[in-house]
Amino acid sequence: AQRVTQPEKLLSVFKGAPVELKCNYSYSGSPELFWYVQYSRQRLQLLLRHISRESIKGFTADLNKGETSFHLKKPFAQEEDSAMYYCALARYSGAGSYQLTFGKGTKLSVIP
Amino acid sequence: GAGVSQSPRYKVAKRGQDVALRCDPISGHVSLFWYQQALGQGPEFLTYFQNEAQLDKSGLPSDRFFAERPEGSVSTLKIQRTQQEDSAVYLCASSLTGPADDLAKNIQYFGAGTRLSVL
Numbered sequence: 001a002q003r004v005t006q007p008e009k010l011l012s013v014f015k016g017a018p019v020e021l022k023c024n025y026s027y028s029g030s031p032e033l034f035w036y037v038q039y040s041r042q043r044l045q046l047l048l049r050h051i052s053r054e055s056i057k058g059f060t061a062d063l064n065k066g067e068t069s070f071h072l073k074k075p076f077a078q079e080e081d082s083a084m085y086y087c088a089l090a091r092y093s094g095a096g097s098y099q100l101t102f103g104k105g106t107k108l109s110v111i112p
Numbered sequence: 113g114a115g116v117s118q119s120p121r122y123k124v125a126k127r128g129q130d131v132a133l134r135c136d137p138i139s140g141h142v143s144l145f146w147y148q149q150a151l152g153q154g155p156e157f158l159t160y161f162q163n164e165a166q167l168d169k170s171g172l173p174s175d176r177f178f179a180e181r182p183e184g185s186v187s188t189l190k191i192q193r194t195q196q197e198d199s200a201v202y203l204c205a206s207s208l209t210g211p212a213d214d215l216a217k218n219i220q221y222f223g224a225g226t227r228l229s230v231l
Contacts, residue, residue: 043115043116043225046220049219086154095167096167097162097167097211098160098218099168100145100155104152
């Protein structure tokens with residue numbers, strides 16, 4: 001069965017410090033991974049996905065198949081980065097369906 | 113439309129009552145998903161529609177949960193005889209294409225959710 005693990009419930013960093021939000025996954029197929037973010041009083045929104053290989057709001061994430069990880073990183077945290085972050089893994093079924101499996105989330109708090 | 117719209121935003125039900133939650137996906141989106149998010153947890157998949165066809169209902173926790181999308185647009189999630197363990201935020205998401213299509217177009221866009229409290 002597929003699983004996504006985010007080991008930290010809460011991560012506090014000072015403004016300007018580097019950030020790393022950890023995500024590990026287990027999946028027997030070829031993984032497709034995402035990071036979703038939920039700012040206060042806003043809906044869940046896509047931050048980035050590994051197939052795009054892009055940097056969004058200064059965040060990057062590299063898929064490491066050897067370590068089955070997809071950690072989210074940013075070199076210098078900003079106060080506006082404070083939010084709930086969810087790592088998610090897509091699973092495709094033979095019946096033409098697909099779904100996202102989410103981790104439990106990490107709340108990032110950036111201290112001014 | 114501006115995005116995925118869900119109603120009501122909040123619903124309080126007495127144990128044993130039936131509830132119906134509505135989702136209006138982004139216009140033209142083929143795929144529609146329902147997720148359940150319990151307090152302190154990440155969203156968990158309930159069911160998936162491609163147009164009007166319900167292709168996957170493997171995540172529905174019991175036969176008290178039923179979802180439909182009769183015309184391939186608006187969807188309703190119905191919960192019969194609600195129990196306290198049904199209390200959660202119910203999220204709807206839609207994506208432009210189905211899973212076999214262009215991966216760049218199957219991004220899931222989420223609604224704000226319906227918070228269900230069963231007393």
